[in-house]
Amino acid sequence: MKELSLNILDIVQNSISAEASLIEILLAETDETLRITIKDDGRGMSQDFLATVMDPFSTTRKTRKVGMGIPLFKLAAEQTGGELTITSRTRDMSPEDHGTVISAFFYKNHMDFTPLGDVVSTLISLIQGCPDVDFLFEHELPNGETVHLDTREMREALGDEIPLNSFEVLEWARESLNEQYGF
Amino acid sequence: MKSLEELAAIRNKMKDRVAIRENNGDIRIVVGMATCGIAAGARPVLNAFVEEVRKQHADNATVTQTGCIGMCRLEPIVEVFEGGKERVTYVKVKPAMVPRIVKEHILGGKPISRNTPSVPQNNNGGY
Numbered sequence: 312m313k314e315l316s317l318n319i320l321d322i323v324q325n326s327i328s329a330e331a332s333l334i335e336i337l338l339a340e341t342d343e344t345l346r347i348t349i350k351d352d353g354r355g356m357s358q359d360f361l362a363t364v365m366d367p368f369s370t371t372r373k374t375r376k377v378g379m380g381i382p383l384f385k386l387a388a389e390q391t392g393g394e395l396t397i398t399s400r401t402r403d404m405s406p407e408d409h410g411t412v413i414s415a416f417f418y419k420n421h422m423d424f425t426p427l428g429d430v431v432s433t434l435i436s437l438i439q440g441c442p443d444v445d446f447l448f449e450h451e452l453p454n455g456e457t458v459h460l461d462t463r464e465m466r467e468a469l470g471d472e473i474p475l476n477s478f479e480v481l482e483w484a485r486e487s488l489n490e491q492y493g494f
Numbered sequence: 495m496k497s498l499e500e501l502a503a504i505r506n507k508m509k510d511r512v513a514i515r516e517n518n519g520d521i522r523i524v525v526g527m528a529t530c531g532i533a534a535g536a537r538p539v540l541n542a543f544v545e546e547v548r549k550q551h552a553d554n555a556t557v558t559q560t561g562c563i564g565m566c567r568l569e570p571i572v573e574v575f576e577g578g579k580e581r582v583t584y585v586k587v588k589p590a591m592v593p594r595i596v597k598e599h600i601l602g603g604k605p606i607s608r609n610t611p612s613v614p615q616n617n618n619g620g621y
Contacts, residue, residue, distance in 0.1 A: 320527070439541075477504075
């Protein structure tokens with residue numbers, strides 16, 4: 312992937328396939344490091360499956376949902392000297408607190424660091440595709456400020472009859488994020 | 495700073511329009527957004543369709559996303575479904591092609607044939 316924001320878009324598709332109702336996309340950035348955490352409340356993965364998701368060649372067509380997405384994200388982290396970790400709990404294991412957390416850590420100054428890229432377009436694409444899923448986005452910037460978008464707050468302001476993927480609402484979200492980033 | 499109050503204003507402005515629009519979505523523009531599509535550039539294509547449909551007032555079209563369509567080497571792939579008509583598949587779509595697809599196909603009813611492959615339907619990989 313040319314940008315880490317594309318890896319994020321890709322990895323979040325797994326959360327959507329896992330029927331998550333809330334997906335948190337959390338970025339913590341310093342001058343030297345970046346941590347990307349994607350946390351969902353979906354159905355989770357079994358321990359057996361979890362052991363295989365890092366390996367692209369373990370995937371069969373039937374489980375194509377996972378495929379190359381996680382290996383590519385893992386490679387992007389490891390090639391900077393960082394790492395990727397996954398924890399997951401199924402409904403059976405943990406009925407109250409199930410879901411998957413993928414966390415990738417990057418050293419930004421490594422020559423093989425992939426730039427984060429257009430994370431705003433990633434978020435807009437996600438809301439456009441899944442207007443019924445909730446997204447919490449937080450990006451802690453190196454200067455200490457935090458960029459924030461929470462579709463639950465948007466939903467509350469909009470009421471039930473306006474879908475989140477209405478053009479005007481997507482534009483509002485794009486402008487809100489651009490403003491916070493200072494674009 | 496954008497405020498949530500602005501969303502409440504959008505809500506009031508749109509309330510009446512939503513009911514009308516729901517009956518009109520008879521063309522579906524579907525963008526493949528699996529790993530293969532995203533890596534090949536599907537995100538800007540998706541956003542270009544969302545914008546052009548709005549800009550050209552193609553109110554009878556909705557833009558949706560799907561997983562892997564099965565021809566990964568031809569991504570980004572966009573499929574157009576229209577009631578009573580055969581599905582049209584565009585391959586290797588670039589954002590610059592999107593205004594013309596919306597104008598000539600979605601609004602004008604004439605699919606652009608240059609970017610539609612003749613491949614077996616329901617092909618599940620192998621491409």
